[in-house]
Amino acid sequence: xxxxxxTKRSEDYSRWYTDVIAAAELADYAPVKGCMIIRxxxxxxxxxxxxxxxxxxxxxxxxxxxxxxxxxxxxxxxxAEHVEGFAPEVAVVTHGGGSKLEEPLVIRPTxxxxxxxxxxxxxxxxxxxxxLINQWCxxxxxxxxxxxxxxxxxxxxxxxxTAHATYEEAEExxxxxxxxxxxxxxxxxxxxxxxxxxxxxxxxxxxxHTYSIEAMMGDAKALQAGTSxxxxxxxxxxxxxxxxxxxxxxxxxxxTSWGLSTxxxxxxxxxxxxxxxxxxxxxxxxxxxxxxxxxxxxxxxQHVMRAVEKFTLAFKTVGIGFKVDDRExxxxxxKFNDWEKRxxxxxxxxxxxxxxxxxxxxxxxxxxxxxSASQDGLERTVVDMLNAIQKSLYERALxxxxxxxxxxDDYGKFPEILDGEGGFIWSHWCGSGECEERVKDETKAxxxxxxxxxxxxxxxxxxxxxxxxxxxxxxxxx
RNA sequence: CGGGGCGUGGCUCAGCCUGGUAGAGCACCUGGUUCGGGACCAGGGGGUCGGAGGUUCAAAUCCUCUCGCCCCGACCA
Numbered sequence: 001x002x003x004x005x006x007t008k009r010s011e012d013y014s015r016w017y018t019d020v021i022a023a024a025e026l027a028d029y030a031p032v033k034g035c036m037i038i039r040x041x042x043x044x045x046x047x048x049x050x051x052x053x054x055x056x057x058x059x060x061x062x063x064x065x066x067x068x069x070x071x072x073x074x075x076x077x078x079x080a081e082h083v084e085g086f087a088p089e090v091a092v093v094t095h096g097g098g099s100k101l102e103e104p105l106v107i108r109p110t111x112x113x114x115x116x117x118x119x120x121x122x123x124x125x126x127x128x129x130x131x132l133i134n135q136w137c138x139x140x141x142x143x144x145x146x147x148x149x150x151x152x153x154x155x156x157x158x159x160x161x162t163a164h165a166t167y168e169e170a171e172e173x174x175x176x177x178x179x180x181x182x183x184x185x186x187x188x189x190x191x192x193x194x195x196x197x198x199x200x201x202x203x204x205x206x207x208x209h210t211y212s213i214e215a216m217m218g219d220a221k222a223l224q225a226g227t228s229x230x231x232x233x234x235x236x237x238x239x240x241x242x243x244x245x246x247x248x249x250x251x252x253x254x255x256t257s258w259g260l261s262t263x264x265x266x267x268x269x270x271x272x273x274x275x276x277x278x279x280x281x282x283x284x285x286x287x288x289x290x291x292x293x294x295x296x297x298x299x300x301x302q303h304v305m306r307a308v309e310k311f312t313l314a315f316k317t318v319g320i321g322f323k324v325d326d327r328e329x330x331x332x333x334x335k336f337n338d339w340e341k342r343x344x345x346x347x348x349x350x351x352x353x354x355x356x357x358x359x360x361x362x363x364x365x366x367x368x369x370x371x372s373a374s375q376d377g378l379e380r381t382v383v384d385m386l387n388a389i390q391k392s393l394y395e396r397a398l399x400x401x402x403x404x405x406x407x408x409d410d411y412g413k414f415p416e417i418l419d420g421e422g423g424f425i426w427s428h429w430c431g432s433g434e435c436e437e438r439v440k441d442e443t444k445a446x447x448x449x450x451x452x453x454x455x456x457x458x459x460x461x462x463x464x465x466x467x468x469x470x471x472x473x474x475x476x477x478x
Numbered sequence: 479c480g481g482g483g484c485g486u487g488g489c490u491c492a493g494c495c496u497g498g499u500a501g502a503g504c505a506c507c508u509g510g511u512u513c514g515g516g517a518c519c520a521g522g523g524g525g526u527c528g529g530a531g532g533u534u535c536a537a538a539u540c541c542u543c544u545c546g547c548c549c550c551g552a553c554c555a
Contacts, residue, residue, distance in 0.1 A: 337516050
């Protein structure tokens with residue numbers, strides 16, 4: 001276990017980020033450029049995310065399946081916008097079994113093409129619809145500049161691919177899954193997000209339109225945390241997927257796809273982490289509570305351990321994830337720091353002084369407050385406190401976002417905000433790609449999305465002054 | 479792909495300018511004393527100095543080539 005010191009957030013945010021990952025042993029750089037090794041601590045978070053999401057997918061009627069990693073190159077070319085969007089970043093396999101392949105195989109950057117190729121055979125009639133499939137897998141996108149979790153050449157994700165009889169039904173599904181992502185972010189990640197529609201420039205290659213949830217990180221930059229696409233009939237037409245309607249006519253199928261990736265681990269780090277390391281929200285922590293026994297003499301140790309065994313037994317019955325750190329070679333102070341950088345939400349300290357009073361010391365990771373609690377019914381106290389931590393992480397993140405959100409009607413204020421503390425800027429936009437592009441060139445801020453909750457409001461485009469009907473969010477993004 | 483930097487035990491780095499046969503801190507192992515916010519003492523293990531070639535009696539050090547990584551700019555979940 002190498003000692004890792006963490007750069008202060010205020011000093012160098014991106015170094016802080018990589019330091020936190022090293023300190024918490026979440027991931028390593030791989031021998032292959034742009035790839036990462038997700039270490040057990042990092043993977044544990046992903047597994048928790050998977051569990052939560054998978055449950056919600058099942059609740060909304062989806063089934064898991066698995067499609068191949070290799071996709072015939074020709075498939076990718078069938079949808080014009082799609083190939084244009086992904087061609088620059090696909091990895092291609094040209095050889096196999098010692099000889100050149102007849103047709104190169106691309107390693108999936110996303111699976112729309114290979115999945116819709118199958119859907120052609122799966123869908124005959126309106127009775128086969130809707131078709132609601134999800135898959136958990138890895139994908140590869142050859143990125144120029146990579147950062148652990150946020151942008152790597154290979155990453156893990158889930159991709160949902162559904163087929164519907166009508167445009168409206170597909171739209172409903174697209175928004176339903178966006179809502180699932182929102183709920184996941186808020187309830188499990190303690191991360192407030194803004195649902196909205198992507199601009200034409202930022203939408204998924206091959207989609208009719210794209211929705212996203214956007215979150216604010218600890219440096220006030222935006223992170224796209226999940227996307228849901230309405231693909232209309234684009235892929236059905238490309239792969240000739242039609243169905244017979246109730247009336248006996250033949251129509252192309254409507255599609256959606258939606259994905260959320262290991263990037264969320266990066267979001268978690270940047271949304272909640274502090275100078276001491278990552279803070280894992282209780283609902284995503286495998287180890288929710290770490291118990292640090294403190295003792296000097298062997299007989300003291302025995303007494304302490306007896307008490308620990310007693311209350312941890314109760315933890316098991318109520319399903320609290322805990323770990324007892326009984327390593328003898330480390331001092332309590334070392335262990336406090338060790339578990340803090342790993343982000344365990346709650347620490348329990350028990351020593352001789354506590355035994356005398358039948359209590360323990362509870363130390364919250366989120367605000368580093370220490371309080372005493374009785375050993376009787378400790379499991380209830382702990383459950384309550386974990387809930388309180390979950391809630392307070394959300395509130396803190398929301399407060400931070402509010403504090404860094406501005407309504408701006410004067411383009412001249414953009415640099416001041418963006419080069420200062422940064423943040424989300426709600427401004428009017430006429431809807432033209434030129435204005436969007438010019439703002440990006442001039443300020444490095446992009447339109448994150450057109451918020452769904454943004455009320456209709458007459459205004460003038462921040463850039464060109466033309467008529468605008470609602471505000472959009474400008475921000476610098478990851 | 480353009481600009482900048484760096485490759486020396488697991489990690490961070492010194493040594494290189496001025497060649498002389500590898501060193502520190504942390505981590506690791508053993509024993510002991512410790513233990514309520516990163517303990518201490520003693521002992522110990524571990525490196526073909528990114529790779530190849532060259533100069534030299536002698537190369538981590540000088541020369542040539544090569545590979546890789548990191549940071550900054552053009553694309554993106």
